[in-house]
Amino acid sequence: MTTPLVQMKDVCISFGGVKAVDHVSIDLYPGEVVGLLGHNGAGKSTLIKILSGAYKMDSGEIWIDGKKANIHSPRDSRDHNIETIYQTLALADNLDAASNLFLGRELTTPLGFVDDDRQEAETRKIMARLNPNFKKLKEPVSGLSGGQRQSVAIARAVYFKAKILIMDEPTAALGVHETQMVADLIQELKAQGLGIFLISHDTREMMELCDRVSVMKNGQMIGTERVEDVTEDDILSMIILGKNPKRDAA
């Protein structure tokens, strides 16, 4: 059996007495897409923000590639080749695409200055692959469409050779065509052996894209199922009622 890429064991975090994530365990294997489902406030985003270093867990363990990892900051998370694409598209609106792509990891000249030209050249290269229509390299990203902004965020993950990708509602701000492009990209990255955590509200989309889905409610993990074992209705009742009707029946 292969080692899981990520194992989060018995993770807890509270905010002022509210248990946002309550003894949750989850794992992710290479080349796999695991979907996280649940209501708003179920704890999906919080759980994932612990993995990406934005929050510090109160208790629990994170294992990456079979080794125990200490993730205390976004930088630690990046050092473990974890990249996150946030729901809110965490881009600095006033900077151009290249500056955003390399934010926090700028390419520098031998003298230590930011090498804007090289960054732009690299951005051109990767964008030619991901989104050939992308031409506005010099403009602040505030002037870009949702899809273009998303492709900057995705380019960041691809360029830095992420092994673990966290996508928090990557298609929430996108049109139909752009959503399809993200879906294609997920398949491509999966084929390259990346592990992907996907958060979404769209159950149908999740059934298509994911290998397994995990459902959370009120900070607790209701259950994890392979998508071929369940129907969309089963998932919905897990989300709404907090239990899997089939399992309970059995």
Next chain:
Amino acid sequence: MSDQTPNPAPSARRSILSTLEVDTRLLGMIGAFVVIALAFQMWTGFKAIPDVMNPIAWFSEGRFMTPRNIFNLSIQTVSVAIMATGMVFVIVTRHIDLSVGALLATTTAVMGMTQTQILPNALGLELGHPLIPWITILAGLLTGALIGGFQGYLIGYQAIPAFIVTLGGLLIWRNVAWHMTDGQTIGPLNETYMLFGGINGTLGVFWSWVVGLLAAVASGVGLLLARRNKLRHEFPVKPAWAEGALIAIVVAAILGFVAVMNAYTVPDRVVARDFERWGCEVAEGCTAGYGIPYSVLLLIAVAIVMTVIAQRTRLGRYIFATGGNPDAAELSGINTKLLTVKIFAMVGVLCALGGIVASARLGYHTNDIGILDELRVIAAAVIGGTALAGGVGTIYGAIIGALIMQSLQSGMAMVGVDAPYQNIVVGFVLVLAVWIDIQYRKLSGAK
């Protein structure tokens, strides 16, 4: 992920500007400055010959655009402009610093006390010892960095709003300075130290030309190197004629400035007092121009360093990223708390530099030095296009902003506008400048 934004056909005038890749905002600010200068030139000319109804005569008789006044404008602008470059970073990261004037007073009090009392009395260096000015300046810069850094710590790590911390700082440091000096004027200051004040320390005609030529060559070569670098990466570049025109304009501007500074001649009696300093063998018939003041060179050096920080370093990139989206910056692994400390420490150092120039120009540390400077500095940064919402601002803009403010004030003083009206006009201009900036952003589609 489509990319279908139809571009409207650009007009001919716009295409020339875009071919030259000139920053239209920079052009606008320079335009505003030129309009102000021309207006005061004609107004002063009109006051000189009110009975001649001839605009051209008014223009030629004006006193605003004379070498003497341009020289004075430059040295009056330096102190505020130096601090304004730091204020850009503060405002870009969505903070504010109300304590710069008070901080300037504390640093000049420290420097005044160091050179007139502490070093001569406590350490036994006699007055006029060559080390005194440099130890003094070091002490001032250190004081600025420490106080600024401490305020930055309270803002960044303790999450107290910058407005509150620096409002407190405004009261505290102004009165710390008062306490240190018992409210007395400290002086006279060291001769070498006073060279940074402006008219006391200038390069003279010959060295001004040397510096001007070096600067002209350096900027020409710099532009060409940037072009070559772009070509190497196969990026689009502007046509050769446009590049050539740009270089010509820059070189002409630099040499023109040197020529004006050199054209301000030293009064005969000043030359006669120390003719050897002005490069003459005998006092009779000796004429000399002032040339570039050291304080202006200091401002240029600060401007270059701050621009490089803003555009070419990670620090600068993080400052702008944090201003654009603090959450994104933090998620990208940027330590925004430490960044805040660095920014405010930088402002502290710049306050000390501004303080050196301000006190050296006066020749004393006075109790009211730098009063209301915080407002002038913030206004300069804002007139220069720094957005209070964060993320947007330029160093050159802040310097031109300071220049515009100073031009208005000294221009109005020259034509005899009463003091209250001067402040009313400056207040209007501040609001107007921000309004124009908002309209410009709306039209140009930038946020």
